[in-house]
Amino acid sequence: MGLITAVTLFAIAVIIGHRALPGVKSWWADFNYRYRVTNDLQLVIPMGLQALRHVYQTLISHRFNQFYDIEKTCLSSKYGNKIALNYIQLKQGKKYQVDGDDAFRIDRYTYHQMYDIVLRLSFILKNEYGVKKGDTVTIYFMNKPLFIFIWLALWNLGAIPAFLNYNLKHNPLVHSVKLVNSACLLVDSNDCEEQFMETRDEILAAIPDLKIFYLNDQVLVPKLEDNSSPKYREQDSVRDSGVKAHHPALLVYTSGTTGMPKSAVNSWRKLFFAAYLFTVPMQITEKCNIFTAMPLYHGTASILGVVPAFESRGTLSLGHKFSVSSYWAQVRLTHSNTIQYVGEVCRYLVDAPKSEDERRWYGKVDLAYGNGLRMDIWTKLKKRFGIKAVGEFYASSESPFATTCREVNGNGVGAIRNNGYLADRFLTKAMYTLVRMQKDDDNMIYRNAQGLCEEPAANEKGEMITKILNPRRIETTFPGYVNNNEATYSKVIRNVFHKGDAWVRSDDLMKRDEIGNVYFVDRLGDTYRWKSENVSTTEVENEILALDDIEYCVVVGCKVKDHEGRCGYIVLQTKRDNQETEEEKKELLDKLADRVFQHLPHFARPCFVRFDQIEMTSSHKISKKRFRNPVLPAGPNGNQEIYYLDTKGKQYKPLNAELFEQIIKQEIRI
Structure with a gap:
């Protein structure tokens, strides 16, 4: 029996069974939802x-x-x-x-x-x-x-x-x-x-x-x-x-x-x-x-x-x-x-x-x-x-x-990938996949006793990585950045799943569900997304540190209810260790507002500011870990004094619960 004849008979049997047996229809709907067979069939010929x-x-x-x-x-x-x-x-x-x-x-x-x-x-x-x-x-x-x-x-x-x-x-x-x-x-x-x-x-x-x-x-x-x-x-x-x-x-x-x-x-x-x-x-x-x-x-x-x-x-x-x-x-x-x-x-x-x-x-x-x-x-x-x-x-x-x-039918709501089962398996091996992260540090990729990475389990967070097809010539897959080899090669990791392979880090956390759909979780490191733009915390920090009164500053992304992405949130330490009077702080905040409006695009202007002591690590670097995920409107214990950016008045003003509620409802735009 030829292949075409076999396929034809199988198709006829499925159609007859589909009409004659309600259970077949239900089984097929569930099977197709889980493995997305029709997706694979639609892709295989045109992609080939x-x-x-x-x-x-x-x-x-x-x-x-x-x-x-x-x-x-x-x-x-x-x-x-x-x-x-x-x-x-x-x-x-x-x-x-x-x-x-x-x-x-x-x-x-x-x-x-x-x-x-x-x-x-x-x-x-x-x-x-x-x-x-x-x-x-x-x-x-x-x-x-x-x-x-x-x-x-x-x-x-x-x-x-x-x-x-x-x-x-x-x-x-x-x-x-x-x-x-x-x-x-x-x-x-x-x-x-x-x-x-x-x-x-x-x-x-x-x-x-x-x-x-x-x-x-x-x-x-x-x-x-x-x-x-x-x-x-x-x-x-x-x-x-x-x-x-x-x-x-x-x-x-x-x-x-x-x-x-x-x-x-x-x-x-x-x-x-x-x-x-x-x-x-x-x-x-x-x-x-x-x-x-x-x-x-x-x-x-x-x-x-x-x-x-x-x-x-x-x-x-x-x-x-x-x-x-x-x-x-x-x-x-x-x-x-x-x-x-x-x-x-x-x-x-x-x-x-x-x-x-x-x-x-x-x-x-x-x-x-x-x-x-x-x-x-x-x-x-x-x-x-x-x-x-x-x-x-x-x-x-x-x-x-x-x-x-x-x-179309609800399979993949909120996902960034919902390919068919076969396409999913192929793309995972040939183009991109997730790698498990350290349990106590989402920024660090986990390596096992053999020094290799592992894919995370279903619904476990992992970083998205992209495969370099020719590890000996990285530029053929990943040309990287113009005149910036340091930034290009800093994103490349080697010996991931076997010796000699090479992949590109995305700096984004994802998770994969039980049927293979992949979902975005959050950004890693020193970049966050606000108003549909990626914002470099270092770029913003450099502009703020141009002010003579500032000794140290930390910029992180801050989640605000009912707002997409993360907005900018600054922690400041002045050269006088934050001992300024309220009037002096107001003058400094006015200088800060002038600076960010003159030198930063609208999406990079920090929306919130607070004064705090910024500690250095033993290697004389600022540790941002304790400043990440700030709590509004007054910190986790309700006693932090935080300022918000009044975009109409172009100045930073004290934040309170009532004003924060208006921000959530978008009666005040940030």
């Missing part, structure tokens, strides 16, 4: 085809630049006239609450139009700005089509885009530009120039030869849309020369525990995974119209938003910035059927008053995907807005892989 595609690219074509695939789509007769990009923004002087739909302007670009614009912009970048293959070009832009056009034009020229966080200024911004040896810096003159000018002289003092160009999209985009403007397409031999799969496709910045942002290399291999492997379990196809208002300088919006949208030949609908009050209006007006989130955004949407727009678009979103969605918000989001599926992923700026969880 994409794996073969990557082998062909790596061994035969050697064309890693994704410009080629996007170009092919743009020039095809089938997709050339399809809308590739919608951009929705408020018209100047208009408010949605007053003007309704007329408040918005929507710019639409087909794939072919986008391609022509990219070639015209490539001509300008090459001939007027001097950009050439191998250059790193830093981009200080808000969300808008010109951001994406610049990105693709740089790929056309064989240059490397570096996406700067437009909230940065002063030391972090200077450091970020200098770190990547930027050939030139492109500034959004419409939305970012005013803030950038606060740091411009500092940048030029540090990098005197840096070329800075200010791009006004209202002037430049009409020029790029002019059919008479010249185009330039780089020669393939130039673009491809010397390029390997592990070389950088683009750079994004992540918080660094050394005190300043680090620039994470996102390789062509990682971009391939985002384009062709990530889309399979998430079921992102050409039918998807993905709305995102997340900042494009984040890998969430760029690598896992723009790239999957274009490479699956779908549509990207781009919001200028996130707005709770008009969110569903923007989704409706762009006809989006897929939305992208970070967890905090979902909480805002669920907590917002009900609107006519959400009623009109109820049930029309097939997938909401992103990262950081809390379990208690998850089902509320689906139910309230009629969303059919939630796609939660776990990734980091530097990580070579991402986990995926596409939840």
Whole structure:
């Protein structure tokens, strides 16, 4: 009996049994829920085809630049006239609450139009700005089509885009530009120039030869849309020369525990995974119209938003910035059927008053995907807005892989991974897994008597680690950080499950349940997440220690009820050992507030402060252990004097139980 005949007979038997025997139906539902057989069947063929595609690219074509695939789509007769990009923004002087739909302007670009614009912009970048293959070009832009056009034009020229966080200024911004040896810096003159000018002289003092160009999209985009403007397409031999799969496709910045942002290399291999492997379990196809208002300088919006949208030949609908009050209006007006989130955004949407727009678009979103969605918000989001599926992923700026969880029927609510049984076993061995931690220290990985690590038991916390496919050449899997070998190699651990293997630490605690679903627990070490951004405690501490009155300080992440992530919490010891009078402390707190507002982005400004004695270890280091997990509003014994950051008044004020209750209810924003 042939294999096909056997499979056919088995399928017939299952169908007959399923209809004839109620017990079979119940058994199958329970078995499939536990082992997710249908998930495996949906993944095996398309994932296998994409794996073969990557082998062909790596061994035969050697064309890693994704410009080629996007170009092919743009020039095809089938997709050339399809809308590739919608951009929705408020018209100047208009408010949605007053003007309704007329408040918005929507710019639409087909794939072919986008391609022509990219070639015209490539001509300008090459001939007027001097950009050439191998250059790193830093981009200080808000969300808008010109951001994406610049990105693709740089790929056309064989240059490397570096996406700067437009909230940065002063030391972090200077450091970020200098770190990547930027050939030139492109500034959004419409939305970012005013803030950038606060740091411009500092940048030029540090990098005197840096070329800075200010791009006004209202002037430049009409020029790029002019059919008479010249185009330039780089020669393939130039673009491809010397390029390997592990070389950088683009750079994004992540918080660094050394005190300043680090620039994470996102390789062509990682971009391939985002384009062709990530889309399979998430079921992102050409039918998807993905709305995102997340900042494009984040890998969430760029690598896992723009790239999957274009490479699956779908549509990207781009919001200028996130707005709770008009969110569903923007989704409706762009006809989006897929939305992208970070967890905090979902909480805002669920907590917002009900609107006519959400009623009109109820049930029309097939997938909401992103990262950081809390379990208690998850089902509320689906139910309230009629969303059919939630796609939660776990990734980091530097990580070579991402986990995926596409939840439809309740299996995987709150998880970052809920693959089928076979996929789960394969990915655990080939890409990422958890390792057991020391019982008395969650920051230390446990090693047994043989010096090897172990996987944790079900529901036991463990750190997520990512496998390095070639331990002898770490950079082929984990390119790490630009010009920072110390930070790169500090994340690599060896001899994990057997002698000679190598893995990358994530600095994040997870747990796996009895059926294999993986859940995020907490961050480790000197980084915490607030307002959907990673915050370096060292970076914040360095800014605070610039004040002459401060001897020592400790910054930790603090949990606040009904708030996503952890906010900043400072412990201060002054040079007078905290012996200042109340008036002197107030003056010091005012100086502190001025400092954090001038030198730190909004998400890194500590929300709470207290004065305390900070002890040193025998090796003259500060031990943060006793300061972690602070208790609000007055410490574990109710006798600590704590101050909160009044963002409206831009000053630190004494905290009490009544004010803290208002913070919990978000009547006071922190």
